[in-house]
Amino acid sequence: MSDRRLFTRRIDLRKGHVELVHGAGGKASAQLFEELFRPAFSNPALDRGDDSACLTMEGGRIVVATDGHVVSPLFFPGGDIGSLAVHGTVNDLAMGGATPRHLTAGFILEEGFPFSDLKRIVDSMAAAAAEAGVTIVAGDTKVVERGKGDGIFITTTGLGILPADWPEPPGAHRARPGDVILVSGTLGDHGTTILAARDDLPLMAPIESDTAPLHGLVSALHAAAPGVRTLRDPTRGGFATAINEICRASGTGALVREPALPIRRPVEAACEILGVDPLYLANEGKLIAIVPPAEADAALAALKSHPLGADAAIVGEIVADEDCFVQVETVMGGRRMLDWLVGDPLPRIC
Amino acid sequence: MKYVDEFRDPAAARNLAASIRAEIHPDRDYRFMEFCGGHTHALCRFGLEDLLPGNIRMIHGPGCPVCVLPTGRLDMAISLALSHPDVILCTYGDLMRVPASKGDTLRGAKARGADIRMIYSPAQAVDIAAANPDRQVVFMAIGFETTTPPTAASILAAEAKRLTNFTVLCNHVLTPAAIDAIMTTADGATGAQLDGFIGPGNVSTIIGAEPYEAASETWHKPIVISGFEPNDLLQAILMLVRQVNRGETVVENAFARAVRPGGNTKAQDMCGRVFTIRNSFEWRGLGEIPGSALRLAPAYAAFDAEARFGIDYVSTPDHKACECAAILRGEKAPRECKVFATACTPEHPLGSCMVSPEGACAAHYLYGRFRKAPEPSPAAT
Numbered sequence: 001m002s003d004r005r006l007f008t009r010r011i012d013l014r015k016g017h018v019e020l021v022h023g024a025g026g027k028a029s030a031q032l033f034e035e036l037f038r039p040a041f042s043n044p045a046l047d048r049g050d051d052s053a054c055l056t057m058e059g060g061r062i063v064v065a066t067d068g069h070v071v072s073p074l075f076f077p078g079g080d081i082g083s084l085a086v087h088g089t090v091n092d093l094a095m096g097g098a099t100p101r102h103l104t105a106g107f108i109l110e111e112g113f114p115f116s117d118l119k120r121i122v123d124s125m126a127a128a129a130a131e132a133g134v135t136i137v138a139g140d141t142k143v144v145e146r147g148k149g150d151g152i153f154i155t156t157t158g159l160g161i162l163p164a165d166w167p168e169p170p171g172a173h174r175a176r177p178g179d180v181i182l183v184s185g186t187l188g189d190h191g192t193t194i195l196a197a198r199d200d201l202p203l204m205a206p207i208e209s210d211t212a213p214l215h216g217l218v219s220a221l222h223a224a225a226p227g228v229r230t231l232r233d234p235t236r237g238g239f240a241t242a243i244n245e246i247c248r249a250s251g252t253g254a255l256v257r258e259p260a261l262p263i264r265r266p267v268e269a270a271c272e273i274l275g276v277d278p279l280y281l282a283n284e285g286k287l288i289a290i291v292p293p294a295e296a297d298a299a300l301a302a303l304k305s306h307p308l309g310a311d312a313a314i315v316g317e318i319v320a321d322e323d324c325f326v327q328v329e330t331v332m333g334g335r336r337m338l339d340w341l342v343g344d345p346l347p348r349i350c
Numbered sequence: 351m352k353y354v355d356e357f358r359d360p361a362a363a364r365n366l367a368a369s370i371r372a373e374i375h376p377d378r379d380y381r382f383m384e385f386c387g388g389h390t391h392a393l394c395r396f397g398l399e400d401l402l403p404g405n406i407r408m409i410h411g412p413g414c415p416v417c418v419l420p421t422g423r424l425d426m427a428i429s430l431a432l433s434h435p436d437v438i439l440c441t442y443g444d445l446m447r448v449p450a451s452k453g454d455t456l457r458g459a460k461a462r463g464a465d466i467r468m469i470y471s472p473a474q475a476v477d478i479a480a481a482n483p484d485r486q487v488v489f490m491a492i493g494f495e496t497t498t499p500p501t502a503a504s505i506l507a508a509e510a511k512r513l514t515n516f517t518v519l520c521n522h523v524l525t526p527a528a529i530d531a532i533m534t535t536a537d538g539a540t541g542a543q544l545d546g547f548i549g550p551g552n553v554s555t556i557i558g559a560e561p562y563e564a565a566s567e568t569w570h571k572p573i574v575i576s577g578f579e580p581n582d583l584l585q586a587i588l589m590l591v592r593q594v595n596r597g598e599t600v601v602e603n604a605f606a607r608a609v610r611p612g613g614n615t616k617a618q619d620m621c622g623r624v625f626t627i628r629n630s631f632e633w634r635g636l637g638e639i640p641g642s643a644l645r646l647a648p649a650y651a652a653f654d655a656e657a658r659f660g661i662d663y664v665s666t667p668d669h670k671a672c673e674c675a676a677i678l679r680g681e682k683a684p685r686e687c688k689v690f691a692t693a694c695t696p697e698h699p700l701g702s703c704m705v706s707p708e709g710a711c712a713a714h715y716l717y718g719r720f721r722k723a724p725e726p727s728p729a730a731t
Contacts, residue, residue: 269351325720332363332580334397336717342696 023143078208082124098160110149191281212285224302253321357579387414387708542680558613635678
C-alpha cells in the first residue's frame, strides 16, 4: 500500500496534534493507522487492515480479559499508560493461568492531544507487547472533543490459552482454610509512584512503578506448585482489597502477618508522609498466590528464583471465618482487621 | 524508617506493656480518654488494646476535626458551591464524604456540577485563586490548632499577592475549650468517668503544653501529651497509670521531641494576627461551646467567606438513630450505637464518626470489627 499516493502530507508526529477528523473513520483515520499504529504493532493479522482479525489458537481453553486504562499522569517513573495497557490485560490473563497470545486495543483520544505523546505511548505499547510475547491484532480509535477526555484512554482486550496442565483454572473461590498466602514482591510501588508523580504532590523519593507482565512468573510458580489455587494481581485497591475479594469468594477469612509484608522503605516513608496505607495502593507487577500448605516452600522458592519475584514472601494463611474477615497481626503483636478499600485512598489531614 | 521505627520497636513495646501490667492496681479501673483522632487511629491500627490489661479502658475523644464539624456548616459549604457557579470550593479530602443534611455530601454536590476540589494544603487554594482571577476561590478550612497556621499562612499569602478572589470559610476549633466541655459532663452519672487524658500531639506542637495546666488543675485530672507512634502511646499510658497510682494530676509531656512548653510562637503570632475567637460555635456532639472556635479578625474580614457571600449558619439536627454525640463525649462506645455496622458503615455513613478513619466508629469498623464480644458500656464498667 503506498501511503504517499493516498495521503498528501504525512502526519507530523513530532509537532502535530490529534484532531476530531482522526476519529471520524475517513481518510485521516486511515492515515493515522497507516503512519502510526500499523508500523508500531505490525503483524500479519493487523496488517491486513480489516476491522477484525482471524486467529488460530491451539493448545487449550481460551481465556479472555478486558481492562480500561485511564491513568494520570500518562507518563510516570517506570512506565506509562501504554505499557500499563499491555501489562494490565496480560496480567489479568496470567492470573487466570493463561499464556497471553493476542491483544486488541481501543484508543479514546482527546482533540488536541500531541502526536508526539501518542507516538511515545504507542511505541511503549509495542515494546511491552513484544516483551510479553503478544501481538496487537485489532484496534479502534475515537476522538472526543477537547475537554471531554483526559488526553488518552486505552482499553485492551486479551486472548490467551489455558494450558492443559491446569485441570482447573486458578480462581478466588478455590482458597481453603490452611492454605498459605504468598506475595511476589514489594507492595504499593505503583500507587505511590502515581501519587508522587502528580504535579500537585511533589515528593523526593526514588520510587518507580513495578509495571511488568507476570505470566512468566506464573509459569515458574505453577511448575513448582501445581496445586496453586488462586492467583490475583493486586491492582486498584491494593493487597488489602484483593485478599478481601479472595476471602469473600471462597467463604474464608485470612490471617496476615504485618511484619512479613514486603514494602520498600521509600514507599513506606512516602505513604507515612501522605497519610495513606501502602496495602491499599495499586500494584501493576505483583501477584498474590494462594497455595496448599504442602507446596508453600516450593512456591516461595520458585517465586524468589524469578527476576520478578526476588522479594517474594509468605505473608499469612487462609483461615475458617464465616464473616470472611481479614485479620492482621500487627508489628506490635496486636490484632486488627484489614478491610476493603472504601472510597478513594484519601490522605488524612492530621 | 528513621525516627519512626524506633517508636514501633516491638521489644520496647513489650517492655512498656510489661511495666503497665506490673504497675496497675488490679482492683480498680483506669479510664483514659485519648482526645485526638490520630491517637484513636494508632491504637486501633496497631492493635494496641491487645497489649493492655483489661482494666485499662481507652475512651475515644472528640479530636477528629471532621467528626466534630456540625452538619449545618457542611450545608453552608454545599449550598455556597452549588448556588454560585463562579465559586471554586477547595477542601481537604476527608471532608468530601461527610454526610450533610438529607444525605448530601460535597462529593455528591461535585457530581451534580459544583466545582469542588480536593487539596492537600491551603497554599494550593491560593495558587488556584491566582490562576483563576475570574473565579471566587473559597477554602473550606477545618481542623484544630494543627491546621490553623497553614490557613493563616494562606490568608497572608493571598494578601501579599493582592488577591481579591480568595476567601476562607473558617471552621477552625480550639482544643482546650473542648476538653473543658467534656469534663463538665464527664464526672456526672452518665458521664465518661475519666481518670486522665492523653493530650494531643500535633495540636501541642503549636499551642505547647501550658494551655492544659488550667484544665488539669480545674478538673483534677492527669494529662500526658503523646506522639502518634505505638510506643509513644504505651509510654503515655504508663505515665498516666503512675500519676493515677500516686494521686497526681499534672501535665506531663511525653512528646518532647516535637512539643515545646510554649509551643510554636511564630505560628501562634500568625494565627493571632489573622483570627479572632468566636463568641460561640456549635460542635457536633458537644453542642454550642463558648469561645471554642476562630473566625477572621476584623482586619482580615475581606478574606471571610461568610461575610463575602452573606451566608449564615443554621443548626441542623443529626440523624435520629445516630449516637455520634454520646460517642464524641466518651459516654458510649461505637458498638453501643444501634446503627453501627448495620445502617451506618464507611460506605454509607449516617454520622460523622464513621467517615474519617480517625473517627471512633470508623476506626472500630475498619480495624476492630472482627472482635466478636460486644464492648461493655463505658459508664457500666
